[in-house]
Amino acid sequence: MREGSHVIVLPFPAQGHITPMSQFCKRLVSKGLKITLILVSDKPSPPYRTEHDLITVVPISNGFQEDEEQSQDLDDYMERVETSIKTRLPKLIEDMKLSGNPPRALVYDSTMPWLLDVAHSSGLRGAVFFTQPWLVSTIYYHVNKGSFSVPSTRHDHSALASFPSFPMLNSYDLPSFLRESSSYPNILRIVIDQLSNIDRVDIVLCNTFDKLEEKLLKWVQSLWPVLNIGPTVPSMYLDKRLTEDKNYGFSLFDANVAKCIEWLDSKQPSSVVYVSLGSLVILKEDQMMELAAGLKQSGYFFLWVVRDTEKNKLPRNWSPQLEVLRHESIGCFLTHCGWNSMLEGLSLGVPMIGMPHWADQPTNGKFMEDVWKVGVRVKADVDGFVRSEEIVKRVGEVMEGEKGKEIRKNAEKWKLLTLEAVSEGGRSDKSINEFVSMFC
Numbered sequence: 442m443r444e445g446s447h448v449i450v451l452p453f454p455a456q457g458h459i460t461p462m463s464q465f466c467k468r469l470v471s472k473g474l475k476i477t478l479i480l481v482s483d484k485p486s487p488p489y490r491t492e493h494d495l496i497t498v499v500p501i502s503n504g505f506q507e508d509e510e511q512s513q514d515l516d517d518y519m520e521r522v523e524t525s526i527k528t529r530l531p532k533l534i535e536d537m538k539l540s541g542n543p544p545r546a547l548v549y550d551s552t553m554p555w556l557l558d559v560a561h562s563s564g565l566r567g568a569v570f571f572t573q574p575w576l577v578s579t580i581y582y583h584v585n586k587g588s589f590s591v592p593s594t595r596h597d598h599s600a601l602a603s604f605p606s607f608p609m610l611n612s613y614d615l616p617s618f619l620r621e622s623s624s625y626p627n628i629l630r631i632v633i634d635q636l637s638n639i640d641r642v643d644i645v646l647c648n649t650f651d652k653l654e655e656k657l658l659k660w661v662q663s664l665w666p667v668l669n670i671g672p673t674v675p676s677m678y679l680d681k682r683l684t685e686d687k688n689y690g691f692s693l694f695d696a697n698v699a700k701c702i703e704w705l706d707s708k709q710p711s712s713v714v715y716v717s718l719g720s721l722v723i724l725k726e727d728q729m730m731e732l733a734a735g736l737k738q739s740g741y742f743f744l745w746v747v748r749d750t751e752k753n754k755l756p757r758n759w760s761p762q763l764e765v766l767r768h769e770s771i772g773c774f775l776t777h778c779g780w781n782s783m784l785e786g787l788s789l790g791v792p793m794i795g796m797p798h799w800a801d802q803p804t805n806g807k808f809m810e811d812v813w814k815v816g817v818r819v820k821a822d823v824d825g826f827v828r829s830e831e832i833v834k835r836v837g838e839v840m841e842g843e844k845g846k847e848i849r850k851n852a853e854k855w856k857l858l859t860l861e862a863v864s865e866g867g868r869s870d871k872s873i874n875e876f877v878s879m880f881c
């Protein structure tokens with residue numbers, strides 16, 4: 442490899458995006474690339490090196506003044522971020538070139554497609570990174586191309602959607618922004634725009650692995666230069682320096698590691714239900730109460746990550762999710778089906794109960810239950826409410842009985858396939874090597 446091959450990585454500033462892209466950085470440095478990770482931040486600070494001196498982190502302003510109240514309006518936020526990056530990034534790249542450390546490519550988050558032109562005008566190759574799977578991005582692609590129209594009826598259970606290489610989806614299996622297009626018009630625009638210039642992108646990276654989305658793979662590879670490089674789950678790294686780095690996800694939250702693990706240590710194997718709804722989902726109070734009642738009535742021990750949603754603050758409680766999922770006392774994972782959580786559950790062979798909320802989660806949950814068969818989803822009422830009886834039923838189904846055994850067997854199978862993909866010589870490992878070799 443050419444001495445000093447250097448790549449810039451720029452995630453969207455949300456935990457579900459920073460985690461997988463920073464894990465990808467670690468994978469790249471373990472293969473010999475130099476990485477600058479740019480983190481969009483509300484508190485600009487000087488660049489710093491990570492614990493093992495492997496990645497240079499450069500915080501870049503999100504465009505708000507430090508003392509300015511941040512707008513809750515997504516369009517305004519996105520515009521500020523775009524203006525700030527477009528002003529600062531080209532200069533940063535020039536400085537890197539002048540200091541003898543020229544970057545060769547910009548790996549950017551798919552939700553900021555305009556970064557492709559920033560890369561090209563600075564003489565860099567543009568590699569888009571999809572943090573969500575093909576099973577959602579291809580749906581957005583069909584919407585973008587006009588070959589699928591967003592349903593007009595929000596609660597029509599019977600409306601079916603068919604896409605090439607997909608199981609039949611009903612309207613509740615679609616990414617929520619399509620089902621509730623009038624509620625989140627700006628997010629809908631962002632997710633669809635991800636595909637707007639994909640035909641001009643030099644490299645398309647996705648945090649998935651070939652076997653997981655086998656049926657879609659041929660099709661996406663016939664359209665774009667796709668490299669599936671996932672799952673970017675830290676526990677799977679082969680380089681010891683990287684697994685030992687506890688700051689594995691550049692986490693926005695602090696986890697109470699010792700307390701969680703000490704409690705889990707006191708429990709029998711496969712006896713605990715782990716409940717986590719990721720970093721963004723906010724449940725209504727009555728749904729929280731109902732979930733709590735269902736968990737209590739199920740009779741199992743449970744470890745539930747509850748955030749201080751009312752005041753919309755940072756989570757007060759945050760668990761070390763990977764350490765928890767890997768613990769032998771965990772019997773199943775009640776998850777909102779966020780993509781990182783799905784990959785973590787799959788890679789650790791943990792049976793799942795899906796309680797999808799919004800975004801890609803409903804479609805991820807559909808595949809989790811019907812395609813990979815590693816869990817079940819809770820059924821909600823027409824208004825989206827999940828009753829405690831339903832929670833009890835699904836927990837029982839996964840924790841015991843014939844169906845639970847089948848799910849456990851499948852979960853074990855996917856755990857091995859995941860490991861195979863990221864191990865040396867596995868499909869995702871080869872894709873990463875291919876990416877690295879482009880800069881030799």
Ligand code: UDX
Binds near residue numbers: 456696761781
């Ligand atoms: C968001 C969207 O909700 C999700 O649908 C999309 O796929 C990615 O962006 P988020 O809600 O945060 O993500 O969920 P998820 O993708 O599952 O990511 C959560 C991450 O936080 C995981 O890596 C998980 O391990 C970590 N986590 C979560 C903790 O470490 N501790 C916790 O207590 C909860």
